[in-house]
Amino acid sequence: xxxxxxxxxxxxxxxxxxxxxxxxxxxxxxxxxxxxxxxxxxxxxxxxxxxxxxxxxxxxxxxxxxxxxxxxxxxxxxxxxxxxxxxxxxxxxxxxxxxxxxxxxxxxxxxxxxxxxxxxxxxxxxxxxxxxxxxxxxxxxxxxxxxxxxxxxxxxxxxxxxxxxxxxxxxxxxxxxxxxxxxxxxxxxxxxxxxxxxxxxxxxxxxxxxxxxxxxxxxxxxxxxxxxxxxxxxxxxxxxxxxxxxxxxxxxxxxxxxxxxxxxx
Numbered sequence: 705x706x707x708x709x710x711x712x713x714x715x716x717x718x719x720x721x722x723x724x725x726x727x728x729x730x731x732x733x734x735x736x737x738x739x740x741x742x743x744x745x746x747x748x749x750x751x752x753x754x755x756x757x758x759x760x761x762x763x764x765x766x767x768x769x770x771x772x773x774x775x776x777x778x779x780x781x782x783x784x785x786x787x788x789x790x791x792x793x794x795x796x797x798x799x800x801x802x803x804x805x806x807x808x809x810x811x812x813x814x815x816x817x818x819x820x821x822x823x824x825x826x827x828x829x830x831x832x833x834x835x836x837x838x839x840x841x842x843x844x845x846x847x848x849x850x851x852x853x854x855x856x857x858x859x860x861x862x863x864x865x866x867x868x869x870x871x872x873x874x875x876x877x878x879x880x881x882x883x884x885x886x887x888x889x890x891x892x893x894x895x896x897x898x899x900x901x902x903x904x905x906x907x908x909x910x911x912x913x914x915x916x917x918x919x920x921x922x923x924x925x926x927x928x929x930x931x932x933x934x935x936x937x938x939x940x941x942x943x944x945x946x947x948x949x950x951x952x953x954x955x956x957x958x959x960x961x962x963x964x965x966x967x968x969x
Contacts, residue, residue, distance in 0.1 A: 710841045717847040720854035721916065724909035725927055726934035727857055728902035733935065735878040735898050736792060738799050742806040744928030746903065749810050750776055750910035751919050755823055765825040769911045773904050780903030784896040792895070807924065814921035825914030850912040857905055864901070874898060 729743045750772060757768040791798040833845040865871040876884040877894045885891055913919060913927070 709839070713837075713841060713843065714847075717843065717851055720847075720851040721909070721912055722930050722934050723854045724850070724857060724905065724912065725931035727854075727861060728905035728909070729928075729931040730935045731861070731898055731902050731905070735874050736895050738788065738792065739796070739803070741800060741803040741928065742810060742924075743803075743906070743931055744926065745807045745810040745924030746776075746906050747910050747913060747927045748919055748921060748924045749814065750903070750907045751825065751914040752814055752818060752823070752921075754825060754907070754911060754914060758825070765827050765911055765915060769907060773907045776903040776907045777900045781896045781900035784899035785892065788899065789892050789895055811921050811924060818921060820920055820922070822918035822920045823914070824918050825911065827915050831915065846912070846915050850916065853908055853912060857908055861901075861905075870897065 725744075725747065729740060732738050732740050732743075753772045753775060754765060754768045757763065757771050758765060761768070761771075763771075788799065788802065791802050827846070830845040830849070834842040835845070835848070836842045863871075865874055873884070873889050873894050876887070877889060877891055881891050884894075
């Protein structure tokens with residue numbers, strides 16, 4: 705019985721990480737209808753940015769993430785404003801091709817700079833700390849941090865979208881971009897802000913990915929699949945629905961045989 709309870713608990717905790725993967729992708733797709741094929745690679749890129757800042761300044765991963773977030777925000781804003789906005793009115797194929805190209809560029813650039821060696825964001829004692837819950841069940845500190853971060857990100861995004869002026873602009877542009885443009889909303893700025901905010905969420909996801917597991921330049925497409933699965937199953941209308949979908953996916957992966965989880969059957 706405790707094994708089942710532990711599997712369910714660990715799946716729920718892992719679902720927090722998958723929810724972080726999905727949150728940024730869902731915002732981009734929900735508002736711009738842009739299928740961002742480079743989303744997973746940007747998660748890996750953010751992890752390497754955090755790692756580089758840690759090594760350059762001799763700081764921990766949390767402080768490095770605070771420094772990396774503005775950099776990724778600016779990267780997302782500039783990328784959308786200068787490149788991706790030019791593809792949005794040309795059908796579904798140009799954005800797919802451009803983001804696929806970005807995926808290839810990021811992977812090969814990271815391989816050239818960092819090689820194919822696996823890396824890890826070292827966080828000290830909290831990597832191995834755990835909190836016993838009784839009955840042979842324990843929760844790792846990093847898992848709780850991931851869960852807390854995911855809840856915080858979802859609450860902040862909900863507040864931003866439903867309770868702020870910029871959120872009303874997001875919703876208006878998503879519902880009818882042409883009418884929003886006629887009402888004085890600059891869609892290009894809205895789209896750029898959406899991508900910039902998504903990149904901040906990506907940075908948080910990269911922090912927890914790097915603390916929980918090794919990462920290398922080639923794992924981006926797998927992170928994209930996890931995010932897509934959570935978005936598709938959970939839908940675009942509710943961030944909490946994506947959480948439930950992410951938890952379900954995580955539980956299925958933890959309870960499935962190794963051969964299925966690794967894609968060998």
